[in-house]
Amino acid sequence: MGGPGGWWRRKSTPAKVETYTRWSFHFIALSEPTVIGVTAFGHLEARAALLVMVPVAAHVALAMVTASRALDWTVGRRAQPLRLLWALGAATALVATAAVVLGRHGPGGPGEDTGTVLGSVFGATLCYGVGLTALGLKDRRRVVLLVTGFGAGAGLVARAAGMPALAALGTSAFVTAASGFFAATSAFSIWLLNTVYVLDEARETRARLAVAEERLRFGRDLHDVMGRNLAVIALKSELAVQLARRERPEAVEQMIEVQRIAQESQREVREVVRGYRRADLEAELHGARGVLRAAGIDCEVSGETDGLPAEVQSALGWVVREATTNVLRHGDAKKCTVTVLRPEGRVVLTVRNDGATAPHGSSRTGGTGLAGLRERLSAVGGTLDAGEAGDGEFRLVAEVPLTARPALEVAS
Structure with a gap:
């Protein structure tokens, strides 16, 4: 009971899968500031890099809370976190749009280092944000609309910020593909978690039927x-x-x-x-x-x-x-x-x-x-x-x- 792994051994198999899934998404969310931070601290001064990381950290914190609440909704512990989903979607769009605008028209101008950092903020924020938002959606059509909507929006924002048409189209395709991959991963993880719970319920039902059959015998x-x-x-x-x-x-x-x-x-x-x-x-x-x-x-x-x-x-x-x-x-x-x-x-x-x-x-x-x-x-x-x-x-x-x-x- 007091061992370091006792809490894990006491969990049922579905609970273990749920814990693994939950922390997997937490680590996925934490990989967003890691990717952006490596780029930011490698191309900007420490003070400027820290300023870039502030909105990113806020976005990551919101994404982790949303993912946790979405998983609770998936297993039937709470209502669908609609407000958090809308908030995460709005924060994702806001941070990504700000990154594009600042990269093209910021105080420092469209410098190579600044553009690289803000470009990573733009791409990572969209991909991770859309992927984690998909956790709170069960309808596949809505997930597809979410991915294609953000992909198209990314191209339009990039084009409006002065990016060439071909580059804006490539940006849209990249965001659609990357965010679609994260969304598909989220959907598959939720499906797998639900399947484990269904199988566990089936096992319990089989045990109850065995008891009933024994009583009949x-x-x-x-x-x-x-x-x-x-x-x-x-x-x-x-x-x-x-x-x-x-x-x-x-x-x-x-x-x-x-x-x-x-x-x-x-x-x-x-x-x-x-x-x-x-x-x-x-x-x-x-x-x-x-x-x-x-x-x-x-x-x-x-x-x-x-x-x-x-x-x-x-x-x-x-x-x-x-x-x-x-x-x-x-x-x-x-x-x-x-x-x-x-x-x-x-x-x-x-x-x-x-x-x-x-x-x-x-x-x-x-x-x-x-x-x-x-x-x-x-x-x-x-x-x-x-x-x-x-x-x-x-x-x-x-x-x-x-x-x-x-x-x-x-x-x-």
């Missing part, structure tokens, strides 16, 4: 974990009530099973929170068969699951869990079949039930549970197809390639 996982278990608890509790009313001893066994499922749900929720949960296909198949048969639904499971990759087993295990939950919740199924086939290079899981009503209106795309399954399967290159197969049968088919590597690690 967490909610989906809780839905997957609790959906089937709560359905089974409700079913067995209802069965226990009926048995208890008939004074049947099996009611105790059903409530013991409810207790076991509730404890299992607690364990799975804790695993979701800790992020260590991974569904096991074989365990889910056995669980689905037991749960459906307990609900009075005939369930047949066939196929081999040995040797499947862990990510494939996890994805298909969630398919079995969601399909089982839907069979319990929707429709009036009497029979359900779960088949695992392994054609060359892929594994196909098919769940069929004879329920008259498919989940969520038999939509092939609707439903939070099916949408979550599609996301899980797409992470391992798989697909999901769900819908009515005719004769009141609902079919869910999940297919996963065995050779595809997961494009995204699904939280498990």
Whole structure:
């Protein structure tokens, strides 16, 4: 914190770029008196050179303040400094015009040394002034008008001061080109600074979206974990009530099973929170068969699951869990079949039930549970197809390639 570079390290990347841009323009403005001062002190006496540098220093100070305020406006910290922009433009025109007039008609006459010094004042003031004024303009057309206006004005002033037409035209072209270069540099620097801020906002937005996506994933996982278990608890509790009313001893066994499922749900929720949960296909198949048969639904499971990759087993295990939950919740199924086939290079899981009503209106795309399954399967290159197969049968088919590597690690 107390190190000489601590203040810089504490800055964000956009703040560093802004600081660099701000001081770059300050140093550009300070180079104006450096260029003029070298010429002035090299050709004039010290007293005369100092007199020349006074208006130049005032112009530079105004340019630095204007540049700083213009950068603040660019990043949205203050209003556009219109008064300062007009003041800088007027000061630039005034100093440049005075330099031309004094160079041609001053007390000392148009001497070679005086003309060289005042010529440098004329050119540098215009170029730097126009370039820094462009910082406060966003419209490119206005920047072009600013550059061409000062260029044309420089030629007219030079011609009016007695400069030959060809020399005045050359002066106009030089001022236009040089000030245009500085204006383009200013515009590019502002564009770059704004781009950095936009990218930083995009990065923050991406981070917020990642958090939101993680929350959705967490909610989906809780839905997957609790959906089937709560359905089974409700079913067995209802069965226990009926048995208890008939004074049947099996009611105790059903409530013991409810207790076991509730404890299992607690364990799975804790695993979701800790992020260590991974569904096991074989365990889910056995669980689905037991749960459906307990609900009075005939369930047949066939196929081999040995040797499947862990990510494939996890994805298909969630398919079995969601399909089982839907069979319990929707429709009036009497029979359900779960088949695992392994054609060359892929594994196909098919769940069929004879329920008259498919989940969520038999939509092939609707439903939070099916949408979550599609996301899980797409992470391992798989697909999901769900819908009515005719004769009141609902079919869910999940297919996963065995050779595809997961494009995204699904939280498990």
